[in-house]
Amino acid sequence: MAPTTATVAEEAKVASIKTLTDAGAELNSVPSEYTYVKDPNDQADASDPEHSIPTIDFAHLTSSSPDLRSKAIEKLGKACEEWGFFQVINHGVPESLMKSMIEACHKFFQLPEEEKKEFQSRKLLEPIKCGTSFNVAIDKVRLWRDYLKVIAHPEFHSLHKPAEYSDVSLEFSKQTRQVATELLSGISESLGLEAEYIAKAMNWDRGLQILAANYYPACPQPDLAIGIPPHTDHGLVTLLIQNDMGGLEVQHNGKWVLVDCAPGAFVVNIGDQMQILTNDKYKSVWHRAVVNNRATRISIAVPHGPALETAALPIPELLGGEAPKYIGMSYEAFMELQASPAAYMMPCLDHLRVKADN
Numbered sequence: 001m002a003p004t005t006a007t008v009a010e011e012a013k014v015a016s017i018k019t020l021t022d023a024g025a026e027l028n029s030v031p032s033e034y035t036y037v038k039d040p041n042d043q044a045d046a047s048d049p050e051h052s053i054p055t056i057d058f059a060h061l062t063s064s065s066p067d068l069r070s071k072a073i074e075k076l077g078k079a080c081e082e083w084g085f086f087q088v089i090n091h092g093v094p095e096s097l098m099k100s101m102i103e104a105c106h107k108f109f110q111l112p113e114e115e116k117k118e119f120q121s122r123k124l125l126e127p128i129k130c131g132t133s134f135n136v137a138i139d140k141v142r143l144w145r146d147y148l149k150v151i152a153h154p155e156f157h158s159l160h161k162p163a164e165y166s167d168v169s170l171e172f173s174k175q176t177r178q179v180a181t182e183l184l185s186g187i188s189e190s191l192g193l194e195a196e197y198i199a200k201a202m203n204w205d206r207g208l209q210i211l212a213a214n215y216y217p218a219c220p221q222p223d224l225a226i227g228i229p230p231h232t233d234h235g236l237v238t239l240l241i242q243n244d245m246g247g248l249e250v251q252h253n254g255k256w257v258l259v260d261c262a263p264g265a266f267v268v269n270i271g272d273q274m275q276i277l278t279n280d281k282y283k284s285v286w287h288r289a290v291v292n293n294r295a296t297r298i299s300i301a302v303p304h305g306p307a308l309e310t311a312a313l314p315i316p317e318l319l320g321g322e323a324p325k326y327i328g329m330s331y332e333a334f335m336e337l338q339a340s341p342a343a344y345m346m347p348c349l350d351h352l353r354v355k356a357d358n
């Protein structure tokens, strides 16, 4: 159903989290519509070294030494299978570029609300879109975050304000995409496929890349709010950077593990399309963003997916006699489904799972 002007106007009235937290010192508790209680028993013991995501050395992955490369590919495959998350070091993207990208996004969030309003939209694939929470039309609990999503590939889009956003995001999106392309080749090889297999099958040259910045201001009661609740990412691989505040948590062996990554590293995770391709071998793992009471956290998640019309299906060469677990759906339709009330914060993959005969 097309939204009426009235409902869009109503939604526009939902203040950004920035407006709410800027409003003043009197905000010393979380308003009821933002209240989200986490179970402290589900938290992993942070002091246990078992609870840190694997590290992939990109210089090894792209090395001319066959030995270093094959060991790195093996480690990558293990990380995709056991964690679905890993950090990538020595990737060659300058830390200064990452910091400039975070700074440019921070400046965007600091623009007057009036100036950001022109980018408010309900359209899923709006080239430039900003807002608060997840989808204020269907959210049951409001999220402690504002967002800015800009499509950088297959067509590059950009903002005029802040002035540096355009140049910085062009360079950052290109370099990040190069790292993602190498990772995709490594992942293909780790599955015993030729390096280009997944890229070719997914029409990677026309694949989607989104620069999705998240703004999480300090929260007076961080245990009673959530930045982003548990979810999986829709694409093939997501690369993420953050300012010096942590907050990303990954579900591992039934517990929430806080991701601690090296300065300048990318945090990478496997998305739903990769889980489909590998018939569940590589997992699109649940993760969430928690908030803190000390300082604003900014993260930039960069999901990379297939071309919009491409439907991922389990790769026949990987089945080894197993039945395919998923039916096909175009990436665009999958994203629409994930954003719809029917799949609200649910594992969207379940909608594509082949039902067992009984």
Ligand SMILES: O=C(O)CCC(=O)C(=O)O
Residues within 6 Å of the ligand: 212, 214, 228, 233, 240, 247, 248, 249, 287, 288, 289, 299, 301
């Ligand atoms: O802010 C984070 O660390 C998580 C962001 C995220 O999961 C997302 O944007 O999909």
Ligand SMILES: [Fe+2]
Residues within 6 Å of the ligand: 231, 232, 233, 287, 301
């Ligand atoms: Fe995510």
